[in-house]
Amino acid sequence: MKLAEMYKKRGLTLSFEIFPPKPETPIQTVFDTIEQLRDLHPSFISVTYGAGGSQKGRTVEIASKIKQAFGLEAMAHLTCVGHTMTDINQLLAELKTAGVENVLALRGDPPQGQPDFDFNRGEFRYAIDLIRHIRRSNNFGVAAAAYPEGHRACPRISTDWKNLQAKVDAGVDVLITQLFYDNRVFYQFLETVRAMGIRCPIVPGIMPVCNAKQIKRILTLCGASMPAELLLIVEKYNDSPDDMRKAGVEYAVRQIQDLIANGADGIHLEPMNKPDLAREILAGIGYLPAK
Numbered sequence: 301m302k303l304a305e306m307y308k309k310r311g312l313t314l315s316f317e318i319f320p321p322k323p324e325t326p327i328q329t330v331f332d333t334i335e336q337l338r339d340l341h342p343s344f345i346s347v348t349y350g351a352g353g354s355q356k357g358r359t360v361e362i363a364s365k366i367k368q369a370f371g372l373e374a375m376a377h378l379t380c381v382g383h384t385m386t387d388i389n390q391l392l393a394e395l396k397t398a399g400v401e402n403v404l405a406l407r408g409d410p411p412q413g414q415p416d417f418d419f420n421r422g423e424f425r426y427a428i429d430l431i432r433h434i435r436r437s438n439n440f441g442v443a444a445a446a447y448p449e450g451h452r453a454c455p456r457i458s459t460d461w462k463n464l465q466a467k468v469d470a471g472v473d474v475l476i477t478q479l480f481y482d483n484r485v486f487y488q489f490l491e492t493v494r495a496m497g498i499r500c501p502i503v504p505g506i507m508p509v510c511n512a513k514q515i516k517r518i519l520t521l522c523g524a525s526m527p528a529e530l531l532l533i534v535e536k537y538n539d540s541p542d543d544m545r546k547a548g549v550e551y552a553v554r555q556i557q558d559l560i561a562n563g564a565d566g567i568h569l570e571p572m573n574k575p576d577l578a579r580e581i582l583a584g585i586g587y588l589p590a591k
């Protein structure tokens with residue numbers, strides 16, 4: 301089933317994001333994760349694509365397994381940075397053969413250790429180039445990334461949103477947002493881009509904060525901000541992992557409940573390959589009976 305159809309269904313369209321394990325970790329670990337996530341009845345599971353195009357084989361392999369062995373809908377993240385047209389066509393062909401119908405079309409970040417990477421060098425410069433290419437030559441459901449606080453590399457947030465509009469006009473079915481922790485920021489973003497004429501579903505990406513060190517690293521990388529309430533939680537439980545996890549789950553539950561109450565188009569949950577975490581959050585919002 302394609303994305304557009306999934307977001308037309310009644311009820312909550314819930315998706316999970318997982319990432320391929322490191323090359324030295326057996327791939328079976330992520331298959332065990334998927335098996336447990338399947339019990340939580342997601343509409344689909346998305347699989348990230350390694351920064352700079354690393355681990356690309358694993359993304360395709362995992363997305364294919366989700367579809368074929370687990371009988372779930374899958375969405376493969378695909379970054380075009382550093383890829384040739386031939387690379388991209390090969391990946392799309394592999395996904396098609398496996399019956400994977402949806403792609404999250406991304407530009408991607410510079411390869412690690414190359415901050416001066418030249419984005420103009422390749423055939424694809426921005427995500428919009430990949431989206432146009434997919435639309436021209438393939439029949440996939442297409443999602444793209446959106447940044448409620450603006451993409452960190454864009455000097456003006458309003459410019460980023462104009463770029464977003466162009467991307468959607470190129471043929472995006474669904475936007476999935478970068479993680480954020482202040483729903484007011486998301487609602488403000490939504491009002492602005494809806495007024496600009498963006499009509500497709502805009503699905504909030506939610507990553508629970510369960511580890512103080514990890515969240516600081518993630519926020520540093522993606523440029524999202526941490527509201528005072530969350531900052532106090534992280535400071536308070538810095539040395540107490542169990543309490544941090546509990547508080548992080550509670551925060552995510554409140555955030556999601558508020559988003560659903562305000563008519564969110566869906567929820568894209570990033571449980572960091574931890575099915576227990578996903579289960580606790582879904583039980584907290586009443587999507588699953590508590591254990």
Ligand SMILES: Cc1cc2nc3c(=O)[nH]c(=O)nc-3n(C[C@H](O)[C@H](O)[C@H](O)COP(=O)(O)OP(=O)(O)OC[C@H]3O[C@@H](n4cnc5c(N)ncnc54)[C@H](O)[C@@H]3O)c2cc1C
Pocket residue numbers: 347348349350351352353377378379404405406407408409425426427428445446447451452453454459460461463464467476477478479505
């Ligand atoms: C939901 C989600 C999932 C993600 N999954 C992955 C993943 O699996 N693997 C991974 O490596 N990364 C992933 N990312 C991160 C993403 O690759 C980076 O944020 C990357 O820097 C931008 O990708 P994009 O597709 O948003 O790029 P684009 O939409 O191309 O935008 C990139 C920048 O270019 C600007 N821009 C766009 N068009 C133009 C133009 N015509 N002229 C000038 N400037 C322009 C934009 O404003 C923005 O600042 C994900 C992000 C999100 C939100």
